[in-house]
Amino acid sequence: MAPAVSCLLLAVLFAAACRVIISSDQMCTEKEVNKTYNCEYLGLREIPDTLPSTTENLEFSFNFLPTIQNTTFSRLINLIFLDVARCQINWLHEDTFQSHHQLNTIILTGNPLIFMAETSLNGPKFLKHLFFIQTGISNLEFIPVHNLENLESLYLGSNHFTSIELPTSFPSQNLKVLDFQNNAIHYLTKNNLDSLKKATNLSLNLIGNDIKGIEPGAFHLKSFQTLNFGGTFNLSVIFKGLQNSTIQSLWLGTFEDLEDQDITSAMLQGLCNMSVESINLQNHYFSDISPASFECLTQLQELDLTATHLQDLPSGIEGMNSLKKLVLNVNKFHQLCQINAANFPSLTHLYIKGNKNKLDLGAGCLERLENLQNLDLSHSYIEDSDCCNLQFRNLSHLRYLNLSYNKPLGLQSQAFRESPRLELLDLAVTHLRVSVPQSPFQNLHFLQILNLSYCLLDTSNPHLLAGLPDLRLLNLQGNHFKDGNIPKTNLLQTVGSLEILILAYCNLLSIDQQAFQGLEKLLHVDLSYNNLTGNSISALHHFKGTYLNLAANSISIMPLHVLPTLSQQSIINLNYNPLDCTCSNIHFLKWFKENLQKFEDLEEMVCATPPTLKGVKLCDVKLSCRITAVGIFFIVVFLFLFSILFILSVKFFLRWKYQHI
Ligand SMILES: *[C@@H]1O[C@H](CO)[C@@H](O)[C@H](O)[C@H]1NC(C)=O
Ligand SMILES: *[C@@H]1O[C@H](CO)[C@@H](O)[C@H](O)[C@H]1NC(C)=O
Ligand SMILES: *[C@@H]1O[C@H](CO)[C@@H](O)[C@H](O)[C@H]1NC(C)=O
Ligand SMILES: *[C@@H]1O[C@H](CO)[C@@H](O)[C@H](O)[C@H]1NC(C)=O
Ligand SMILES: *[C@@H]1O[C@H](CO)[C@@H](O)[C@H](O)[C@H]1NC(C)=O
Ligand SMILES: *[C@@H]1O[C@H](CO)[C@@H](O)[C@H](O)[C@H]1NC(C)=O
Ligand SMILES: *[C@@H]1O[C@H](CO)[C@@H](O)[C@H](O)[C@H]1NC(C)=O
Numbered sequence: 001m002a003p004a005v006s007c008l009l010l011a012v013l014f015a016a017a018c019r020v021i022i023s024s025d026q027m028c029t030e031k032e033v034n035k036t037y038n039c040e041y042l043g044l045r046e047i048p049d050t051l052p053s054t055t056e057n058l059e060f061s062f063n064f065l066p067t068i069q070n071t072t073f074s075r076l077i078n079l080i081f082l083d084v085a086r087c088q089i090n091w092l093h094e095d096t097f098q099s100h101h102q103l104n105t106i107i108l109t110g111n112p113l114i115f116m117a118e119t120s121l122n123g124p125k126f127l128k129h130l131f132f133i134q135t136g137i138s139n140l141e142f143i144p145v146h147n148l149e150n151l152e153s154l155y156l157g158s159n160h161f162t163s164i165e166l167p168t169s170f171p172s173q174n175l176k177v178l179d180f181q182n183n184a185i186h187y188l189t190k191n192n193l194d195s196l197k198k199a200t201n202l203s204l205n206l207i208g209n210d211i212k213g214i215e216p217g218a219f220h221l222k223s224f225q226t227l228n229f230g231g232t233f234n235l236s237v238i239f240k241g242l243q244n245s246t247i248q249s250l251w252l253g254t255f256e257d258l259e260d261q262d263i264t265s266a267m268l269q270g271l272c273n274m275s276v277e278s279i280n281l282q283n284h285y286f287s288d289i290s291p292a293s294f295e296c297l298t299q300l301q302e303l304d305l306t307a308t309h310l311q312d313l314p315s316g317i318e319g320m321n322s323l324k325k326l327v328l329n330v331n332k333f334h335q336l337c338q339i340n341a342a343n344f345p346s347l348t349h350l351y352i353k354g355n356k357n358k359l360d361l362g363a364g365c366l367e368r369l370e371n372l373q374n375l376d377l378s379h380s381y382i383e384d385s386d387c388c389n390l391q392f393r394n395l396s397h398l399r400y401l402n403l404s405y406n407k408p409l410g411l412q413s414q415a416f417r418e419s420p421r422l423e424l425l426d427l428a429v430t431h432l433r434v435s436v437p438q439s440p441f442q443n444l445h446f447l448q449i450l451n452l453s454y455c456l457l458d459t460s461n462p463h464l465l466a467g468l469p470d471l472r473l474l475n476l477q478g479n480h481f482k483d484g485n486i487p488k489t490n491l492l493q494t495v496g497s498l499e500i501l502i503l504a505y506c507n508l509l510s511i512d513q514q515a516f517q518g519l520e521k522l523l524h525v526d527l528s529y530n531n532l533t534g535n536s537i538s539a540l541h542h543f544k545g546t547y548l549n550l551a552a553n554s555i556s557i558m559p560l561h562v563l564p565t566l567s568q569q570s571i572i573n574l575n576y577n578p579l580d581c582t583c584s585n586i587h588f589l590k591w592f593k594e595n596l597q598k599f600e601d602l603e604e605m606v607c608a609t610p611p612t613l614k615g616v617k618l619c620d621v622k623l624s625c626r627i628t629a630v631g632i633f634f635i636v637v638f639l640f641l642f643s644i645l646f647i648l649s650v651k652f653f654l655r656w657k658y659q660h661i
């Protein structure tokens with residue numbers, strides 16, 4: 001009888017009395033308390049009363065507001081940013097925003113506008129950004145402008161404009177961005193350009209308009225921050241038309257699916273009669289590339305030749321001493337020496353990423369680039385059995401090197417000896433073969449960021465990362481450790497300066513208590529997407545104020561002894577763990593309630609067990625592990641029966657004892 005009773009008692013004790021509080025669903029989502037709300041795609045016909053009048057940023061696109069009245073937004077007088085894209089707005093009535101003095105941005109994109117009252121934009125004195133993309137307008141007179149002295153950017157893309165001319169009354173003195181992309185503008189006249197002259201440092205976007213003619217002298221002595229003529233069929237028109245202008249950045253690229261004329265050296269002669277700092281010619285074909293093609297490019301500081309189908313650049317180009325940045329992404333080089341780097345002796349930035357052919361690094365191809373600081377060779381099918389000293393000979397000023405997403409690279413000890421000033425080295429998703437016991441990264445005294453994610457590293461070599469005294473960020477994501485365990489002696493012990501350590505997706509099952517000894521400066525540890533249990537957290541016992549990401553592990557019950565370790569950290573992420581919400585985990589659940597502010601994204605912290613609470617948010621669980629009335633009744637009965645049993649046995653024992661005296 002007694003065992004049966006105690007079983008029942010246990011059952012009562014552990015059947016936790018749970019209550020789930022489900023918070024009432026809000027229609028709009030709050031992105032920043034009292035300030036930022038998202039109400040997109042809700043089919044709303046008015047501004048919900050639930051939005052507080054303190055709302056500053058409102059994302060309200062894809063609702064239904066055919067007419068906007070002075071009452072529509074009258075409650076939200078603190079608005080700064082308003083997005084009402086695609087709300088089928090036809091009419092904006094008088095004084096719509098009369099009390100909205102702080103309003104800075106209005107997005108009206110994708111509304112079939114029919115009418116805007118003359119006073120509809122009165123009120124916001126600091127209106128800076130206006131979006132009229134896809135609104136069907138064809139004339140700037142449509143926009144009531146007399147109150148827009150502070151307007152900085154006006155987006156008019158995908159409409160029916162045929163001219164860029166601003167009305168004489170248009171307040172353009174502060175205008176910085178004028179975007180006419182994808183309209184039907186084919187000719188630019190002198191008058192058109194004169195109407196923009198109050199706007200200094202303007203960025204004018206005419207991409208997708210296919211300019212067919214520019215009046216001679218239209219750009220004479222005009223100056224622009226950016227001019228974008230992307231997608232123009234005949235670039236001669238542009239080069240001729242821009243004579244005597246000054247342009248910081250000229251975008252003349254095109255798109256793969258557009259038909260256009262090849263660029264000839266004769267066309268590029270037009271650049272001699274204007275002043276340009278940076279030019280982009282992406283996706284064009286060159287009919288004849290020779291040193292002569294570069295004659296009028298000598299003033300350039302930046303040249304972008306992305307996807308221009310190049311197999312080489314000619315040698316003997318002269319005068320390119322100003323060029324600092326050269327972009328040669330997505331071309332067809334076979335060998336790095338084919339870019340004839342010696343033509344561009346002042347380069348500080350060189351990008352050759354996404355090369356279409358297997359790129360052979362050769363030997364010393366960049367040795368004349370003594371000022372090179374930034375080199376990106378990612379995604380270029382580079383394979384080398386012994387990188388990188390011969391290949392990067394003389395690059396002594398290199399600071400950023402990106403070799404990510406390449407083919408296997410063999411690294412010997414001190415593989416980056418030629419570039420001792422490296423600050424960032426990105427080798428992600430490139431299989432590294434280190435055949436020596438010493439560190440290939442030895443003596444990189446300035447290296448701060450090392451990305452070794454998915455490098456198939458031999459993590460058992462404790463010297464792999466030796467000689468990096470200033471390393472702050474180490475990404476080891478996707479590398480595996482023997483038996484899924486980080487042992488006591490491991491490769492992290494030589495990098496005591498680390499502040500950020502990423503060990504996500506490493507298939508970790510456990511971490512030795514002492515594994516992170518010596519990492520005293522850690523501020524951010526990412527252990528997400530492993531198979532760690534609560535016990536491994538003791539390895540973090542000496543960290544304080546750390547951001548700790550333990551999302552998507554196998555943590556079910558959090559042992560009592562790790563709670564002090566968790567308490568010490570600043571932010572913790574435990575999302576997507578199979579958390580236990582029974583009384584076996586009551587210590588953690590209690591501690592959790594008291595430390596809600598430590599947790600990142602509470603929405604995704606849900607119970608996995610017991611089945612009745614599966615999927616319920618941890619913060620909604622009310623667990624009571626006290627004994628219920630039924631429990632007390634059974635305990636009383638149990639104790640009563642136990643006492644009787646005890647008295648009887650004592651009696652029996654004493655009787656037996658006296659009988660045997
Ligand atoms: C949000 O507004 C409410 C009501 O006005 C106020 O009680 C609360 O303190 C505000 N919260 C923040 C974070 O500003
Ligand atoms: C809106 O306009 C109407 C008529 O023009 C006016 O009577 C009313 O006071 C205005 N409402 C607000 C909130 O300004
Ligand atoms: C011109 O505009 C660009 C960005 O649009 C800005 O970086 C630059 O400082 C501006 N120059 C002047 C002289 O205002
Ligand atoms: C460019 O400037 C030169 C000298 O000021 C002038 O002679 C020439 O006509 C100008 N060209 C155009 C197209 O305005
Ligand atoms: C391209 O434009 C130039 C200058 O306007 C003109 O001379 C040339 O004929 C045009 N080419 C084509 C193929 O239209
Ligand atoms: C440069 O401008 C001058 C004067 O306007 C003109 O004669 C010459 O042909 C132009 N050169 C080029 C390459 O367009
Ligand atoms: C290597 O760089 C130095 C300056 O750092 C330069 O003087 C020398 O010419 C370069 N060597 C070669 C082979 O280009």
Ligand SMILES: *[C@@H]1O[C@H](CO)[C@@H](O)[C@H](O)[C@H]1NC(C)=O
Nearest residue numbers: 353378379402404405424426
């Ligand atoms: C290196 O290149 C890859 C691919 O192009 C890119 O995703 C990564 O952000 C680059 N690394 C750095 C540090 O910019």
Ligand SMILES: *[C@@H]1O[C@H](CO)[C@@H](O)[C@H](O)[C@H]1NC(C)=O
Nearest residue numbers: 404426428449450451473475
């Ligand atoms: C490698 O890590 C650095 C620093 O976190 C990051 O900027 C870079 O984008 C990463 N590279 C890739 C290929 O993701």
Ligand SMILES: *[C@@H]1O[C@H](CO)[C@@H](O)[C@H](O)[C@H]1NC(C)=O
Nearest residue numbers: 484507508509530531553554
């Ligand atoms: C780690 O967890 C994943 C998913 O939870 C599972 O598929 C995998 O088998 C686990 N690995 C080990 C080694 O337990």
